Amino acid sequence: MALLEIRNVVRRFGDFTAVDGVSLEVASGEFFTLLGPSGCGKTTLLRMIAGFDDPDQGDLLLDGKSLRDIPPEQRPIHTVFQSYALFPHLSVVENVAFPLRMAKVAPAEIQRRVQEALASVHLSEKQRHLPHELSGGQKQRVALARGLVNRPRLLLLDEPLGALDAKLREEMQVELINLQKNVGITFVFVTHSQAEALALSHRIAVMNQGKVEQLDEPSRLYGFPRNRFVADFIGKINMLAATVVASGSDHLELDVAGVGRVLGPPQPAMPVGTRGQFAVRPEQVRIGAGSVDSAGPLSNRVKGRILDFLYVGDVTTYLVELENGTRLEALLPNSAPGRAKFFETGDPVELAWSAEVGVFLDA
């Protein structure tokens, strides 16, 4: 049985439907992420799980029991807020002890568990300090310790890394993964950052305009986006207008604008004649001067010219214009040091990709 079950939940604010019929299940021990742009309904959904808001329709169940009419303080669910929401008048220790005090745990036990929780987030110093005396990263750790100390069934995290600088955010990502593994508590994580979601989650629900667009493991989400929104939102992707020419069990054959015949992975349910987009990731597109040579067969090839490039250190992204004006991006790792680029603007190149990559999207 799923730990948390969300059944056809709808939440409206006036004319605006913030959450529009969401159904999903979160398994025990899972690191589950709600991912989407701001205003997609992910925070509203989180607030309903925590108990700060009620659904207009549908139901939320924890361990098979409805959460309806159960106030936040009686739900075994704790939240790590985006602003950390530490109690400014209480010290680090008192903040972490708060949920235990509310649960009427014995003082000696409180002390032991607070120390344990602080150790688990690597914050054993500054215990007597007040929140305003801590750095952003330290506040984050206190908020995590406070959320975990009473061992909730579910820990909700509302963009908890949003306020940290890039380097600290990466460190905290690794710590979050380890922490979740060690404590074994189910995490429901809300973020608008696809990179964060991909790095942290077991499963991700991509939300848009109140609906779940796709729910999948990170690699499936990235590799097989179900529609244009997901393809566009998760990572970079080339999208080309295409029509299905033949739909077999071993390959999907497409007519792609500016490229011609393209072979892709099979999508047997796709009928011949369907119009849509062929999507392929820049790192799946090989690039070469004159022609691309490779060990395996590359079924799809097309000629073009370098239009522009973007050097970001580890890789360089080349923007290539095809003969009909269509533009494609290809990515090349810079494994040889000291070279920003292998091609000059205007160079004729060939792009190629295998029949095993890319996806046809009809929505």
Place this chain on the structure above:
Amino acid sequence: MSTRRSALLWATSIAVYAFLYIPLAVVVLYSFNDSRLNAEWVGFTLDWYRTLFHDEEMLQAGANSLMIAFVASAVSTLLGTMAGIAMHRFKLRVLPVLVVTPVAMPEILLGVSLLIFFVQVLNLTLGLFSVLIAHITFCVGFVAIVVRARLAGMDESIFEAARDLGATPWQTFRLVTFPLILPGVIAGALMAFTLSIDDFVITFFTAGVGVHTLPLQIYSMIKIAVTPEVNAVSTLLMTLTLGLIILASRLAPDALRSES
């Protein structure tokens, strides 16, 4: 250039503050003057304070004022705190208007309308009780403003976090909300006390005959002549008020700054 400008600024500031404070200083100074007249300095004495503490009417008025100020500030702190929290939590436009109007309204208007209300609507005999009600009426708004200002600067999710971590609404108030607004509540109480103890206009209209507070007593004394006894009682009142204001501004500097 800049030194000349700053010299000018200094001179202006000193002039303004002199204008404000020299009259007060004179009142204080002449309360120690060994003469019946506030005209020339004769010599130092504490006689006027001695006279003051033997003046039965004055002592009675002082006792009335203190009693009214204590009760009015206590009641209006309780009501004002609740109003401040309500104004913060429920974003009703009409609520702040209702609470703050008595603060903004001319005192004379409030005094007259309370008088009419007490006499014609409630059929109340004017006295200490009507003064008390009147003082509570105008103090509530001040407390509410200070408490709300204190809440306005706070992260709303703190209160949600308390609920989220297992606190009931009452525990959330007792352990989180109240400790956080306490400086504002104390500042509001001190302001209410100060406003009550030196209020003249509203008290004048609602006290009726025979009941005197300090400001009313001082007024009736100066109708005859300004004796140094008035200076002495004014000095004491001023010291008390000043002390309370300093205390209030220490406890909730942000509240007083943003709403003054």
